[in-house]
Amino acid sequence: xxxxxxxxxxxxxxxxxxxxxxxxxxxxxxxxxxxxxxxxxxxxxxxxxxxxxxxxxxxxxxxxxxxxxxxxxxxxxxxxxxxxxxxxxxxxxxxxxxxxxxxxxxxxxxxxxxxxxxxxxxxxxxxxxxxxxxxxxxxxxxxxxxxxxxxxxxxxxxxxxxxxxxxxxxxxxxxxxxxxxxxxxxxxxxxxxxxxxxxxxxxxxxxxxxxxxxxxxxxxxxxxxxxxxxxxxxxxxxxxxxxxxxxxxxxxxxxxxxxxxxxxxxxxxxxxxxxxxxxxxxxxxxxxxxxxxxxxxxxxxxxxxxxxxxxxxxxxxxxxxxxxxxxxxxxxxx
Ligand code: P6P
Numbered sequence: 001x002x003x004x005x006x007x008x009x010x011x012x013x014x015x016x017x018x019x020x021x022x023x024x025x026x027x028x029x030x031x032x033x034x035x036x037x038x039x040x041x042x043x044x045x046x047x048x049x050x051x052x053x054x055x056x057x058x059x060x061x062x063x064x065x066x067x068x069x070x071x072x073x074x075x076x077x078x079x080x081x082x083x084x085x086x087x088x089x090x091x092x093x094x095x096x097x098x099x100x101x102x103x104x105x106x107x108x109x110x111x112x113x114x115x116x117x118x119x120x121x122x123x124x125x126x127x128x129x130x131x132x133x134x135x136x137x138x139x140x141x142x143x144x145x146x147x148x149x150x151x152x153x154x155x156x157x158x159x160x161x162x163x164x165x166x167x168x169x170x171x172x173x174x175x176x177x178x179x180x181x182x183x184x185x186x187x188x189x190x191x192x193x194x195x196x197x198x199x200x201x202x203x204x205x206x207x208x209x210x211x212x213x214x215x216x217x218x219x220x221x222x223x224x225x226x227x228x229x230x231x232x233x234x235x236x237x238x239x240x241x242x243x244x245x246x247x248x249x250x251x252x253x254x255x256x257x258x259x260x261x262x263x264x265x266x267x268x269x270x271x272x273x274x275x276x277x278x279x280x281x282x283x284x285x286x287x288x289x290x291x292x293x294x295x296x297x298x299x300x301x302x303x304x305x306x307x308x309x310x311x312x313x314x315x316x317x318x319x320x321x322x323x324x325x326x327x328x329x330x331x332x333x334x
Contacts, residue, residue: 007032007169007180007189014173027084027108027133028157028171032189034078035129035161035169038071038114039182042127042163051122059094059311060276067121068092071114071129085110086136087143089310091279096145096310105141108156109134109148113279116160117245126164128247132283133157145310148278152303158283162247170196170251172290177254198293199257202320204239206249207261214265218298218330223261246275250284250318254291259319259327263298273297273315277307281316294324298331 008029015025045051045067054064072092079085080097083104088097091113099105112131121127133156137147159171167182169189179193205226212220229237241258243249249260264273275281285295285302295302295318302314317327 003183003186003188003190005191007171007191010178010180010191014175017175018173023084023106024108024133024156026082027079027106027110030079030082030084031075031110031131031133031159032169034075035167036182036187036189037074037078038129039161039163039167041067041070041074042115042121045121045124058092060091064092065115065118065121068115068118075110075112075114075129075131079110082106084108086140087147088112089145089148089278090114091276091311094311096143096148098142107136109136109143111148111279113276116247116280117243120243120245125243126162126245126248128160128162128245130160130247130280130283131158132279132286148310149307151306152277152282152285155282155286155303158286160247160250160283160287162251164248164251168193168251170254170287172287174286174290177287177291179254193255196254196291198253198288198291198320200292200321202253202257202259202323203236204241204256204258205261205323206241206243206253206258207263208242208244209240211265211267214267215263216265216298216331216334218327218334219261219263221330222327246280246284250288253288253293253319257320259323260316261327262316264315271313273313275313275316277302277305277312277314278310281314284316285318288318292321293319294321294328296324296328298328 011025050066054066056064081103084106086105089111117127157173162168169180177196180189181192226238262275288295297315
């Protein structure tokens, strides 16, 4: 029985459309392999003693889980050897990871969050891997952080794996968004969600409401109007979801619409937001826009931002077009 379109077949067919070299296709397959290994590690969890804290902190000052380090190593080992990359960068590494001298270098840069939502791993709630592929600037042999600091519009590919009831891979190379479910009986991702599009309207919002007192006025206004439901200006009731895993929130929005908000707040005035631009906001923005949604800080389109720091944080308002437009309008009215 034919198993359907595998992700390998899909990527090769995309390559033909892009008239891309096999280099990109092979790189993407190495990332896919890493996500299969991470899916296995996340699935094994407590059985092999890899849950809990690693008793270390990342550059963000966040306590690292054992699986943060394990999954970061999986991404490095799966992608450092093949000769497609000039360097890598990760939420879990302060500096750029150079390709070891025993391996050839390639023309792409890979930046990733190896285990997004890892605070959920010990309570068995969905987590994921987010990645973004950029071109290495011409003539750069040994990329530095500076060479990664490219606008989101420069991304060649963005994707995430969601380790939930199913393991699902979502990909865009700029020609729409496609979802693949991991068939663990054959170890292949199979196309199950072709041409994913986000409904322009929604009655479902996502935000960590415990930060309510720290929000800026436009966000407060928007959320209060949602909470007022049919008794207020919106004239309809809203539902709320907060998983604390961006991958899970974005996948839900891709399947049924919604608006996800992690706005700038005054909880820590030194931070421009919680989410990181290079390996959370930009790849997710590429995917959301390719699916017909919007992704904005309230002041500017996220993919237009010229990064100034590898681990730069930004406010994120993304999802169903008409709701993001409303919230942006509230920012412009203030
Ligand atoms: P909070 C996970 O740590 C993450 O980066 C996103 O995946 C998620 O949306 C957000 O932070 C959760 O933040 O403050 O609710 O724990």
